[in-house]
Each structure stands twice: as C-alpha cells, then as structure tokens.
C-alpha cells in the first residue's frame with residue numbers, strides 16, 4: 001500500500017504517521033502537508049531516516065499538488081486529516097476553513113476519483129470531529145445516528161466536508177470510511193488549544209484564561225488512542241460507514257484546569273494551590289458549545305477498540321512532555337497566524 005496522509009505534520013496526523021510507519025514497514029506512507037502555522041516538520045523528526053516514509057509539501061486545495069503526489073507515489077489509499085482546526089480562529093475569520101476544509105476535501109476526492117478510475121480496492125478515509133453534532137445539554141451522548149447541528153464556522157466546515165464525503169460514496173462509489181472523534185490531547189498539540197495553552201501559562205506563571213464560567217464540558221481522548229482507532233477502522237471498518245470515537249471521559253473546563261494546576265504544582269515543586277491562583281475568567285467564546293460527549297459503543301462492539309490510558313496517566317505524560325520539550329513550543333509558536341493569514345488570504 002502507498003498511503004497518502006494529509007495533514008500528517010499536524011498534531012493528530014503526526015501521531016498517526018508515526019504509528020503507520022512503525023507498524024507497517026511494508027507500506028509506503030506519504031505525508032502530504034502544506035505546513036500552515038499548525039503544521040511542523042519537527043513533529044516528524046524521529047522519522048527522518050525511516051525508509052518507508054516520505055514528506056511532500058503540498059496544498060489539498062491545489063489540483064496540481066494533489067494530482068502530482070497521487071501519480072508520483074502511485075497512491076493506493078488516502079487518510080485525510082488536513083484541516084484548519086481551531087474554533088476561535090474560525091470565529092475570527094471563516095474563509096480559510098471553507099477553503100481548506102470544504103474545497104480542499106472535495107478537490108482531494110475529485111483527484112482521487114479521477115486517478116483511481118476503478119474505485120474498488122482503494123479507501124478514502126475522512127477524519128472528522130464530534131463538533132458536527134452541535135451541543136448537548138446535561139444528558140445524552142452523540143451516536144452515529146445523531147443529526148448534524150454544527151454551530152461554529154469550524155464545525156460547519158467539517159459538517160460540509162462530511163456531507164461531501166457521503167455524496168462521493170453514494171454518487172460515485174468512492175470507497176469511503178469516516179470517523180468523528182472527541183477532543184484529543186497529548187504531545188505535539190499546538191499551544192493555541194486549551195490543554196497545552198494552560199500548561200505553558202502555568203509554567204510561565206501567566207494568567208489562565210477560562211472562557212465564561214468554565215462549565216463547558218469536553219470528552220478528552222489520548223491522541224495515540226485516536227491514531228489506534230483510525231488504524232483499526234482503516235483496516236477493518238466497513239466501507240461507507242462512520243464510527244464515533246471518544247474517551248468516555250467528560251470534564252468541565254474549570255475542573256480540568258484545576259487538575260492541571262495541581263499536577264504542575266507537584267511537578268514544579270510549588271505550594272499546593274499556587275498555580276490555581278492564576279485562573280482568570282474571561283469573556284466567553286461566541287456560540288460556545290456547552291457539552292460534547294461521544295458514545296463509542298459501535299466502535300467498541302464491532303472492532304474491539306477502547307481507550308488505553310486513564311486521563312490521570314495521559315495528563316501527567318502530556319505535562320511532562322511539554323516540560324521536556326520547551327524548544328518545540330518556541331519553534332511552533334514563532335510564526336504568527338496573522339502573518340500566515342495575510343499571506344494566504346489578504347486582509348480580513
């Protein structure tokens with residue numbers, strides 16, 4: 001197999017590429033990534049000498065970039081993760097989300113359909129999010145049957161791409177698989193997102209900005225467990241099906257930040273309660289989804305997948321990784337999103 005992994009230099013993509021490269025020495029894994037502010041080759045440093053891994057700098061929105069890569073590497077399958085992924089940035093400016101997440105996904109499928117001609121035997125795997133289902137109240141879970149109800153420009157763009165993926169399956173017979181996952185955490189997570197942002201601010205004794213009252217709930221999953229689930233679905237999942245992936249691990253934001261503070265007080269030799277004094281309630285996110293919670297029973301029952309780590313173990317590992325990899329944090333935060341945005345899209 002020659003598998004094209006789009007977005008492989010990003011957070012989840014780099015964990016997936018590492019898993020595939022190490023687990024399947026007979027596959028060729030082609031990381032295809034345009035290296036936006038969110039993508040970084042440092043995420044794949046340990047694979048520099050892997051004989052079955054290639055990096056290609058390319059944009060999923062560009063017909064030529066995609067076409068050339070498919071042809072040159074004789075791509076047999078695609079796992080698609082490339083996306084603009086940060087909700088707050090989608091509120092600031094939705095256009096890059098429409099361009100990459102919607103147009104880019106359709107361009108990729110169109111080029112794959114044309115290149116493969118005979119579609120059977122080739123998998124197009126689309127990695128999506130639980131945010132397409134909208135916002136839950138106190139009770140209930142998102143299942144594979146939950147109706148779509150996206151509320152942020154990010155989730156609307158992912159929902160649109162999911163619908164196009166279904167359309168390509170039903171209309172053209174593209175052999176698709178799709179999964180919708182809850183919030184991931186772990187190493188190599190861009191410091192704009194809640195957990196790494198809080199870790200860095202605690203370390204540097206900066207304010208910890210909790211949106212609103214901190215009562216919004218997210219269901220957190222260890223990123224390597226997500227990569228394992230994708231591997232399982234890619235190889236064993238039914239064509240045309242979608243699977244929900246989640247951690248059965250719901251946390252209110254404020255409780256999670258408190259937990260990080262107490263882990264870091266201990267690891268940094270601070271007095272208990274010292275870091276929590278940095279917690280600062282700030283203006284809420286516009287349209288802030290209240291609660292996400294995934295029911296991953298289908299994936300568990302059909303393919304035997306379940307999360308491998310407890311949250312306590314995963315959070316400690318994550319904190320330690322950030323403390324040991326401050327050079328990585330400096331590197332990935334050195335480019336400004338504003339500059340990247342201006343270069344790509346002009347002034348807002």
Ligand code: NAD
Pocket residue numbers: 006007008009010011012013032033034035036037038039040058059060061080081082083084085086100104127128129130158180181182183184185190
């Ligand atoms: P990320 O922002 O860390 O990485 C995205 C990667 O895509 C980056 O390497 C970036 O350079 C690349 N990219 C962006 N635009 C591109 C383009 N036009 N052409 C080629 N490459 C491009 O994101 P992530 O958190 O790793 O998320 C990966 C995927 O998983 C996304 O599709 C996201 O919607 C989905 N997802 C994420 C989460 C989460 O908690 N992070 C949860 C569920 C699903």
Ligand code: TYD
Pocket residue numbers: 087088183192193194195197209210211216217218253285
């Ligand atoms: P985030 O990591 O941006 O993921 P998502 O919005 O995709 O769920 O945010 C997770 C939660 O944390 C979300 O409810 C918003 C909240 N949040 C804060 O309270 N403060 C912050 O600085 C950030 C980035 C997020």
